Amino acid sequence: MILPQTWWGILLGYVIVFVSGGGLCAIAQLLIIKTRLTPARILVIFLLAGIALQTFGLYEPMASVLRSGIAVPITGFGASLAKGAIEWATEYGIPGAFAGGLVNTSYGVGIAVAASYIVSVIFKPKAK
Amino acid sequence: MTDNSRRNAAYAAYVDRVSPMSKTGSSLAKAFAAGGLTCVAGEVLRGLFGLIPSVTDEQAAVFASTVLVVIAIFLTGLGVYDVIARHGGAGSFLPITGFANAMSSAAMEFRSEGLITGTAVKMFNVVGPVVVNGIVWSSAAGVLVFLVKLIWGAL
Numbered sequence: 315m316i317l318p319q320t321w322w323g324i325l326l327g328y329v330i331v332f333v334s335g336g337g338l339c340a341i342a343q344l345l346i347i348k349t350r351l352t353p354a355r356i357l358v359i360f361l362l363a364g365i366a367l368q369t370f371g372l373y374e375p376m377a378s379v380l381r382s383g384i385a386v387p388i389t390g391f392g393a394s395l396a397k398g399a400i401e402w403a404t405e406y407g408i409p410g411a412f413a414g415g416l417v418n419t420s421y422g423v424g425i426a427v428a429a430s431y432i433v434s435v436i437f438k439p440k441a442k
Numbered sequence: 443m444t445d446n447s448r449r450n451a452a453y454a455a456y457v458d459r460v461s462p463m464s465k466t467g468s469s470l471a472k473a474f475a476a477g478g479l480t481c482v483a484g485e486v487l488r489g490l491f492g493l494i495p496s497v498t499d500e501q502a503a504v505f506a507s508t509v510l511v512v513i514a515i516f517l518t519g520l521g522v523y524d525v526i527a528r529h530g531g532a533g534s535f536l537p538i539t540g541f542a543n544a545m546s547s548a549a550m551e552f553r554s555e556g557l558i559t560g561t562a563v564k565m566f567n568v569v570g571p572v573v574v575n576g577i578v579w580s581s582a583a584g585v586l587v588f589l590v591k592l593i594w595g596a597l
Contacts, residue, residue: 327485328482328485328486331478331481331482331484331485332478332479332481332482333478334481335477335478335480335481335482335537336473336474336475336477336478336479336481336533337474337478338477338536339473339474339476339477339478339530339531339532339533339536339537340470340471340473340474340477340532340533342473342532342535342536343469343470343473343474343531343532343533344470345532346531346532347466347469347470353532353535354568354571354572355571356532356536357535357536357540357541357571357572358571358572358575360536361572361575361576362575362579365576365579365580365583366583368583369583369586369587381485381488381503382481382482382484382485382488382503382506383478383481383485385484385503385507386480386481386484386485386506386507386510386537386538386539387477387481387536387537387538388536388537388538388540388541388572390507390538391538391541391572391576392576392579392580395576395577395580396579396580396583396584398580399580399581399583399584400583400584400587402584403584403585403587403588404587404588404591407588408584408585408588410584410588411581411582411583411584411585411588412577412581412584414584415576415577415580415581415584416577419576421504421505421508422504422507422508422511422538423573425508425511425512426511426515426541426542426545426546427545427565429511429512429515429516429542429546430515430542430545430546430548430549430550430561430565431549431561431562431565433515433516433518433519433546433549433550434546434549434550434553434557434561434565435553435557435561436519437519437520437521437550438550438553439521439547439550439551439553
């Protein structure tokens with residue numbers, strides 16, 4: 315918590331989240347319009363950006379200011395993967411690098427797989 | 443079969459012709475708003491989880507994105523997320539909710555081909571590149587940092 319715990323400090327925090335998260339999405343939208351990149355490629359680019367920022371120690375200082383504005387976009391997923399991989403590699407050596415990222419992101423991925431499975435059983439897709 | 447696909451292609455061309463050209467400015471604004479609001483929703487959830495005394499801020503962030511994922515998948519099931527995605531563009535696929543939507547909509551779409559050969563196989567149709575690249579390059583980052591520290595320590 316960098317901002318003061320007053321009403322305007324909290325409001326400013328939410329404004330920063332809105333502007334940074336919205337800004338990242340606007341950049342991605344601009345890439346769609348101006349280049350022939352597909353959404354899948356853009357997702358991978360932002361994911362790799364998150365991994366790179368985390369690896370070079372830039373993600374944590376940015377995330378302490380931007381918070382959910384950088385953590386909720388896919389950059390946060392990449393950073394979380396890299397953080398786990400680096401922590402586990404430091405503690406358990408090279409094999410740890412292959413486990414740590416999955417451990418760190420397992421809540422989200424596990425629930426996403428299970429919930430997608432359940433939803434596909436319960437709901438019928440809408441006619442397009 | 444070919445008759446069907448020809449009709450689909452003709453219909454897609456017709457839709458392209460009659461729908462208004464999306465203006466760059468308004469699509470950027472919509473992506474900004476959709477993405478920004480999703481992040482604010484995540485921040486609100488993070489703040490609420492943070493109120494629980496035993497939960498750290500980092501754990502609260504994990505719980506918040508997990509809740510966002512579940513909400514997005516449920517909205518996909520109801521067909522609501524499609525409406526958001528039509529307007530939000532990158533604002534609806536770049537946040538973690540878009541990852542969840544891509545997964546669940548593929549799972550639903552191929553349900554008719556069976557739970558194993560349809561749902562389970564096609565679930566990673568769209569998010570596969572993200573998962574594979576994420577695991578490969580984060581592991582590489584871990585190995586890199588390990589080696590750098592090793593060499594640094596030996597010096």
